[in-house]
Structure formats: C-alpha cells, structure tokens
Amino acid sequence: MTLTLFGPAWTGTLVVLLLVGVGTHHLLRGRDLAGRRRGLAVLAVVDLLSSVSFHLAYLSDPDVHFPLWQNLPLHLCTIVSFLVLPAxxxxxxxxxxxxxxxGALAGFLTWFSAQPMYFEQRLLDPKLGFFVAHGLNFVIPALMATLGIYRPTARDAVRSVFYVVGLGLAVLPVTLLLRAVADPGANYMYVFGGEGAGILDLFYSFVPVPLLYLFPLLAVITPVLLGQWGAYRAYRWVSGRLDRRTWLRTREVVAGVAEVAAGLAGGR
Structure with missing residues (x-):
C-alpha cells in the first residue's frame, strides 16, 4: 500500500499520529512536570530520528532527485524537528x-501540500519518516500546551512571525553561498520559490519575486497563528468546565457516601 493524499494509507497514518497525541495526553496528564517533560522527550526523539531517517533514505536513493546541498537541515520543518526536544x-x-x-502550522500544512515526490511511498519505507516527522511537529507542540509545559499567548503568536523572519534572514546568507559555490538549486526556507509545495507556489504565482513573495504569506498566516492561540484558549475553557463538573460530581458522590455511612453508623 502506498501513501497518497487523502488515500487510506495517508488517512490511517494521520489518524494513528492523532491517536498517539490523545493517548500521550491521557497517559501523562496525571504526572508531575518532570514526568510530562520526559514523556514528551520520547516523542521528540522519535520526531528527530524520523527526520534523519527520511533524509538518509532519500539521499541514498539514486532514483530520486534529492541533492545533499538542497537538503541540509535548514528548512523550517527540519529545524523544528531539532528544536522540539530542547523546547x-x-x-x-x-x-x-x-x-x-x-512549526506546528508548517508541519500540519505539509501533510496537505508537500511536494509530489514525498507521496506514493510504501508503508514502512523509511521515507515515510517525512510524514511522521511533520506530523509530530504539530502533535508535540499541541501536547506541550495541553500538558501545561507551555502556555501560549496572543503576543507569542505575533512574536513568532518575527522569529520566522529572523530564521529566514539567518539562513539566507548560507543559501546564497551554496547557490554560488555548490548548488544553484539551494533554496532554504523557500526564499526562491515553492518548489512544488502547493501553498507556496500559489503565493509565488501572485508575487513572482524571490523572498518578497513570502511577505504576503506572513500577513495571511498571522490570523491563523492567532487562531491557534484561540483554539488553545477554547481548549482551556472547555477542559476547565469539564474539570469543574467532574469535581462537583465527585463532591456529590463523596457527600452521598458520607451520608449513607453516617446513617449506617447511627443505626447501630
């Protein structure tokens, strides 16, 4: 079975990753902070190993165009796979x-808009690590928030745009150097075009100028990033309501048991 967009293998892999997230949350939520960190660290290591494995698998396949100098760990999603463990x-x-x-947004969108070469891979092929790594790139940050390791704010959402711009500018000199001396196709952070990534190609078609085409994208994704913060706040509100109801029901049960026990004691 091969992985195709919205196909059974694609859907099944995505569902498994989501179930891993839900299961991990329920497994770790009762532990102390150190225990939650250690539990998520296991997933973070799997994320990193998945990223390394798919890079090595593609680099070692002579039938696939995957040049080394175009695939150093300098793309946003690969950087996130390295950052999530210390985070x-x-x-x-x-x-x-x-x-x-x-990081989480890019990982999620990649599932739907990856370059065609990443699809049509067999299950259990190391190349499938591409989707595992990108999936964990949005599962683990979500767990960081639901487990209380990180509490997002609206200010963080806006600040993250500047962080991405800073990363892009930091990587740009390396990209220019590689294009000049090693591989003219080097295109880290997709400064020179989307290279088959659907969403990036769409914006490049509107603004066909390297680097500049990304700025309208930043303007569009800022409300989405704020939406992520809103989703977190909604989760906190719902979970708080559920926790309160659970506490009230527990108190009623305890009171009922105490009343019955008192009645039994008085009847002796």
Missing part, C-alpha cells in the same frame, strides 16, 4: 513559540 525539556520560550506556532 520540551527546558523553559526556552522562544523555542516553544517557534515550535507551537509556525
């Missing part, structure tokens, strides 16, 4: 902001 283990808020907002 889980330490209170490094800038790392947590990058992972939760643009």
């Amino acid at each position: 889980v283990l330490k209170d490094a808020r800038p790392l947590q902001v990058i992972c939760f907002f643009p």
Whole structure:
C-alpha cells in the first residue's frame, strides 16, 4: 500500500499520529512536570530520528532527485524537528513559540501540500519518516500546551512571525553561498520559490519575486497563528468546565457516601 493524499494509507497514518497525541495526553496528564517533560522527550526523539531517517533514505536513493546541498537541515520543518526536544525539556520560550506556532502550522500544512515526490511511498519505507516527522511537529507542540509545559499567548503568536523572519534572514546568507559555490538549486526556507509545495507556489504565482513573495504569506498566516492561540484558549475553557463538573460530581458522590455511612453508623 502506498501513501497518497487523502488515500487510506495517508488517512490511517494521520489518524494513528492523532491517536498517539490523545493517548500521550491521557497517559501523562496525571504526572508531575518532570514526568510530562520526559514523556514528551520520547516523542521528540522519535520526531528527530524520523527526520534523519527520511533524509538518509532519500539521499541514498539514486532514483530520486534529492541533492545533499538542497537538503541540509535548514528548512523550517527540519529545524523544528531539532528544536522540539530542547523546547520540551527546558523553559526556552522562544523555542516553544517557534515550535507551537509556525512549526506546528508548517508541519500540519505539509501533510496537505508537500511536494509530489514525498507521496506514493510504501508503508514502512523509511521515507515515510517525512510524514511522521511533520506530523509530530504539530502533535508535540499541541501536547506541550495541553500538558501545561507551555502556555501560549496572543503576543507569542505575533512574536513568532518575527522569529520566522529572523530564521529566514539567518539562513539566507548560507543559501546564497551554496547557490554560488555548490548548488544553484539551494533554496532554504523557500526564499526562491515553492518548489512544488502547493501553498507556496500559489503565493509565488501572485508575487513572482524571490523572498518578497513570502511577505504576503506572513500577513495571511498571522490570523491563523492567532487562531491557534484561540483554539488553545477554547481548549482551556472547555477542559476547565469539564474539570469543574467532574469535581462537583465527585463532591456529590463523596457527600452521598458520607451520608449513607453516617446513617449506617447511627443505626447501630
């Protein structure tokens, strides 16, 4: 069975990742902060290993165009796969902001708009690590928030845009150097075009100018990032209501048991 967009393998893999997220949340929510960090660190290591495995699998396949100098760990999603482990283990808020907002969004969107070469892969092929890594890139940050390791704010959502711009500008000199001396196709952070990534190609068709075409994209995704914060706030409200109801019901049960016990004691 091969993985195609919205096909059974694609859907099944996505469902498994989501179930892993739900299961991990329920497994870790009763533990102390250190225990939650250690639990998420396991997923973060799987994320990193998945990223490394799919890179090595593609690089070692002579039938696939996957040049080394175009695929160093300098793309946003690959950077996030490296950052998510320290973001889980330490209170490094800038790392947590990058992972939760643009990192999670990019990981999620990649499932729907990856370059065609990443689809049509067989299940259990190491190349499938591409989708596992990108899936964990949005599952783990969500768990960071639901488990209380990181508490997103609206300010963080806006700040994350500037962090991404900073990352892009930091990587740009490396990209230009590689294009000049090693591989003219080097295109980290997709500064020079989308290269088959549907959403990026769409914006490049509107503004066919390298680097500049990304700025309208930043303007569009800012409300989406704020929507992520809104979703977190909604989750907190709903979970708080449910926790309160559970507490009230527990109190009623305890009171009822105490009343019955008192009645039995009085009847002796």
